[in-house]
Amino acid sequence: MSEHFTTLYPDYDVLDKWDTPSWNETTRSVVRKRLDEVPPRRFFTEQRWLTLIAVCNRIIPQPDRNEPVPIAPWIDARLFESEGAGPRYASLPPEQESWRRGMDAIEAEAQHRYRRPFDQLDRVEQDLLLRSIDNNEVEAADWQALPSKSFFRHVLLRAVVEIYYAHPAAWSEIGFGGPASPRGYVRLGANRRDEWEGAEHKRSSAQRLYPK
Amino acid sequence: MSSAEIEPRAVDGRAPDVFTRGGWTQMREYSDDEEVDFVVVGTGAGGGTLTARLGEQGFKVVALDAGPFWRPLEDFASDEKEQNKLYWLQDRISGGEHPIEFGANNSGRSVGGSTVHFLFSVLCLALVLQPTLQKPR
Numbered sequence: 001m002s003e004h005f006t007t008l009y010p011d012y013d014v015l016d017k018w019d020t021p022s023w024n025e026t027t028r029s030v031v032r033k034r035l036d037e038v039p040p041r042r043f044f045t046e047q048r049w050l051t052l053i054a055v056c057n058r059i060i061p062q063p064d065r066n067e068p069v070p071i072a073p074w075i076d077a078r079l080f081e082s083e084g085a086g087p088r089y090a091s092l093p094p095e096q097e098s099w100r101r102g103m104d105a106i107e108a109e110a111q112h113r114y115r116r117p118f119d120q121l122d123r124v125e126q127d128l129l130l131r132s133i134d135n136n137e138v139e140a141a142d143w144q145a146l147p148s149k150s151f152f153r154h155v156l157l158r159a160v161v162e163i164y165y166a167h168p169a170a171w172s173e174i175g176f177g178g179p180a181s182p183r184g185y186v187r188l189g190a191n192r193r194d195e196w197e198g199a200e201h202k203r204s205s206a207q208r209l210y211p212k
Numbered sequence: 213m214s215s216a217e218i219e220p221r222a223v224d225g226r227a228p229d230v231f232t233r234g235g236w237t238q239m240r241e242y243s244d245d246e247e248v249d250f251v252v253v254g255t256g257a258g259g260g261t262l263t264a265r266l267g268e269q270g271f272k273v274v275a276l277d278a279g280p281f282w283r284p285l286e287d288f289a290s291d292e293k294e295q296n297k298l299y300w301l302q303d304r305i306s307g308g309e310h311p312i313e314f315g316a317n318n319s320g321r322s323v324g325g326s327t328v329h330f331l332f333s334v335l336c337l338a339l340v341l342q343p344t345l346q347k348p349r
Contacts, residue, residue: 030289083301087314090307154313166293179290 003061009175012198014168022183022196031168038070043080043096047117048103052076054119055106058126059160069167075099075159089154091147102151105142106133112140175200214287216280217297222323233286240267248272256325279322298322298329 017023023031041049052072062068085095092098109129110118118126132138133148164170171178175198177185187194215221221228222239229235242248249271252259263275280297282288288295300319306312320326 024290026286027289027291027294030291030294034293083296084303086299086301086317086319087304087306089311089313090305091311094303162293166291181290 003063005064005173007173007175008200009173009198010201012172012175014171014176014178014198017178017196020183020196022177023179024182027179027181034166035168038073039077039080041073041076043076044072044099044103047107048100049076050117050119051103051107054121054126055130055156056160058123058130059157060164065169069164069169071160071163074163074166078159085155085159089150092150092155093146095155098146098151098155101142101146102156105138105140105146105148105151108140108142109133109138172198214280214282216282216287221281228281228283230283231285233283235283242272242274246272248274250274251276254325255323256320257327260324260327277323277325279320279325281323282328295329 018028044052049072052075056071060069060071079096079099082096088095088098093101106129107118109132110116110121110125113129114121114125118129121129130152134152136147136149138148165174165176168178170176177197183196185194185197193199216228223241225239225241226236227239229237250263250266250273252263252266252273252275255263255275255277259275259277263273266273280287282298296317298320299317300321304314306314317329318326320329322328
């Protein structure tokens with residue numbers, strides 16, 4: 001969980017294409033709503049909400065952003081509206097109940113270990129605690145009603161990542177082109193690029209993830 | 213929210229023309245007290261095809277679907293999260309000794325079923341009667 005994400009696309013902003021044929025009005029209206037109408041808290045209690053925000057801040061830290069991508073409000077909205085998540089493991093309660101129990105259990109684990117609320121732990125403590133949850137190494141009694149690893153991976157992480165990467169700011173930092181319709185892409189071969197695609201800055205050889 | 217999510221579109225002897233904005237195509241419709249030969253539940257790859265073939269053979273067929281009847285050109289944004297509306301997101305359980313992890317979005321809930329997700333278009337069904345099962349979300 002490093003704090004800083006180094007984008008390979010520092011000059012690319014997917015919204016620069018807003019008024020081009022890459023976007024149509026249907027898509028613009030959907031994304032405009034996502035940018036402008038961040039929903040208020042309606043599902044979580046205040047304590048669970050504070051815990052959730054603190055968890056999101058550790059899973060996807062956004063220290064460099066003036067306006068961080070909102071994640072917790074969209075999880076809250078999805079649960080408030082009972083949107084549903086489709087299939088789930090029998091070991092996990094229904095989605096809304098999983099989230100209630102999950103936030104309570106994370107808080108209980110923080111109190112059990114540190115005698116402080118999760119959202120008031122420092123980053124190192126928060127990370128250690130989340131790692132324990134992901135390793136099924138938890139001690140608070142609340143986890144008896146919720147398998148910690150399953151909740152962390154299949155419910156929590158999935159939602160956080162899905163919501164974060166639905167935001168244009170996240171698209172831009174990974175060079176994602178945004179709408180694939182109506183214009184889409186035609187130069188698909190190796191080393192070919194449509195002029196409306198983001199172009200990455202090459203890493204220096206020392207930074208390559210994989211050797212040549 | 214598209215009007216398809218608010219009230220059934222395929223009524224009054226017509227169904228949405230999936231290839232045009234705001235367009236309609238003819239649909240055979242039967243009154244509630246009229247006897248029909250077949251009722252097909254679900255209009256996905258199986259039910260939709262079956263309905264069409266039975267209709268072509270001259271049978272009286274009614275097809276039911278719980279999902280909206282979309283017009284892709286006007287109802288679909290090119291956006292992953294928005295397309296959640298195509299999926300069957302009600303609770304489904306994976307259990308037993310070796311529970312399988314299902315994909316989160318591999319079942320559709322639309323006229324056209326999962327093919328709407330996979331093909332980004334709706335099967336053109338001439339004989340679909342959209343029921344009152346459809347609820348706004």
